[in-house]
Amino acid sequence: MKKICGILVLVSLLVGCSEQVTEEEITKAVTDKVESEINKAVNETVDKVKQEGKETAEGLIEDGSNKLSEWLSGTTDTSSETNETREITHSNGSVEEYEVEYISNYDGDTLKVRFLEGDSDNVGKTLNTRLLLVDSSELKDRNSGKPQPYSKEARDRAKELLNNAKTIKASFDIGSRFDHYDRALLYISIDGKLLQTTLAEEGLVMVRYINAPNTRHLDEIKAAEGRAKEKGIGIWSIEDYATSEKGFTP
Numbered sequence: 001m002k003k004i005c006g007i008l009v010l011v012s013l014l015v016g017c018s019e020q021v022t023e024e025e026i027t028k029a030v031t032d033k034v035e036s037e038i039n040k041a042v043n044e045t046v047d048k049v050k051q052e053g054k055e056t057a058e059g060l061i062e063d064g065s066n067k068l069s070e071w072l073s074g075t076t077d078t079s080s081e082t083n084e085t086r087e088i089t090h091s092n093g094s095v096e097e098y099e100v101e102y103i104s105n106y107d108g109d110t111l112k113v114r115f116l117e118g119d120s121d122n123v124g125k126t127l128n129t130r131l132l133l134v135d136s137s138e139l140k141d142r143n144s145g146k147p148q149p150y151s152k153e154a155r156d157r158a159k160e161l162l163n164n165a166k167t168i169k170a171s172f173d174i175g176s177r178f179d180h181y182d183r184a185l186l187y188i189s190i191d192g193k194l195l196q197t198t199l200a201e202e203g204l205v206m207v208r209y210i211n212a213p214n215t216r217h218l219d220e221i222k223a224a225e226g227r228a229k230e231k232g233i234g235i236w237s238i239e240d241y242a243t244s245e246k247g248f249t250p
Contacts, residue, residue, distance in 0.1 A: 096118075096171060097169040097170065097171045097189060098115055098116070098117050098118040098122070098123075098169060098170050098171065099115075099116045099117050099167065099168065099169055100113040100114060100115050100116060100168050100169065100170045100188075101113060101114040101116055101168070102162040102163065102165065102168055103126055105155060105158050105159055105162065106139070106155070107136050107138070107139050107151060107154060107155045107158075108134075108136025108137075108151070108154025108155050108157070108158050108199060108204055108205055109130060109131040109134055109135060109136045109154075109158075109205060110128070110129070110130055110131075110183070111129050111131075111158065111162070111188075112126055112127065112128055112129060113126070113127060113129055113168070113170060113186075113188070114126040114127075115127065115170070127183075127184040128181075128182070128183045128184065129170070129183055129184045129185075129186050129188070130179055130181075130183040130184070130185055130186070131186065131187075131188060131195065131196055131205075132173060132185050132186060132187055132196065132209075132214055132217075133196060133207055133208070133209065133210060133214070133215070133217065133218055133221050134196045134199065134200060134205040134206065134207060134208065134209075134221065135205060135206055135207075135208035135209060135247065135248075136150075136151060136154040136155070136199070136204060136205045137149060137150050137151040137154065137235065137242075137248045137250075138151055138248065139151045139152070139155065141250065144250075148248050148250050149235070149238060149241065149248075149250055150203075150204055150234055150235050153204055153234070154199060154204040154205060157199065157202065157204055158195065158199060158204075161190050161195060161198060162188075162190065162195070165190040165191055166191050167190075167191055167192075168188065168189070168190055169188075169189040170184075170186045170187065170188055170189070171186065171187050171189070172184070172185065172186060172187075173185070173187070173213065173214035173215070173216050174213050174214070174216070175211065175212070175213045175214040176211070176214065185214060187216070187217055194217060194220065194221070196217065196221050197217070197220055197221055197224045198224075200221050200222075200224040200225040200228060201224035201225075201227055201228055202228065202233065202234060203228035203229075203231070203233035203234020203235055203236050203237070204234050204235065205235075206225060206235060206242045206244065207221055207222050207225050207244065208244050208247070235248070238250075
């Protein structure tokens with residue numbers, strides 16, 4: 001609006017001096033002024049768009065880097081994987097178990113398995129997997145970049161159990177089957193015993209990320225965790241290290 005008023009003032013001044021200024025000169029002066037204001041506005045807009053684009057790109061890069069790190073480590077901070085503070089409703093689910101082949105594991109609660117049987121959506125597929133109801137310490141601490149206590153032990157123990165298994169079976173619960181990183185949310189059974197239960201019993205993981213109704217084996221795993229706490233082994237040997245509210249705080 002200010003720019004339009006400026007142009008009108010210019011026209012008024014030129015018209016007031018119409019005896020000395022021709023119509024052609026008035027038209028040229030107005031045209032030049034309009035072009036100057038347009039070019040200025042365009043340049044300002046371009047600069048603003050460039051700055052906003054730069055800031056957006058930097059934000060996307062940072063966010064992508066954080067999400068990659070979380071995906072590898074199994075850390076999740078969004079509502080799809082949070083500690084339930086409301087009353088927990090246990091599932092009674094009679095959910096089928098499917099035989100799977102162990103491929104690899106990143107840490108104590110994140111692994112890859114290939115479905116050897118199951119429905120058409122999964123059979124033959126290799127799925128990135130997050131163990132339901134448990135959390136292991138991180139191989140790369142967000143602040144120090146170093147492994148957190150018992151992160152390597154959890155990873156190595158899970159690998160040992162899976163490599164030596166005669167039969168590995170996986171099952172979903174009755175709630176969400178995948179998290180927001182597209183990892184399958186599974187119970188893993190090794191020769192008839194839950195991997196989650198074994199790791200909890202040995203003090204290598206804690207019960208965390210309880211999202212009803214995916215709670216079919218919650219009581220079993222919590223009981224195993226309780227035995228490890230009583231013995232003060234693994235993650236429970238370090239005072240105030242593992243809490244369900246904050247996770248691991250070395």
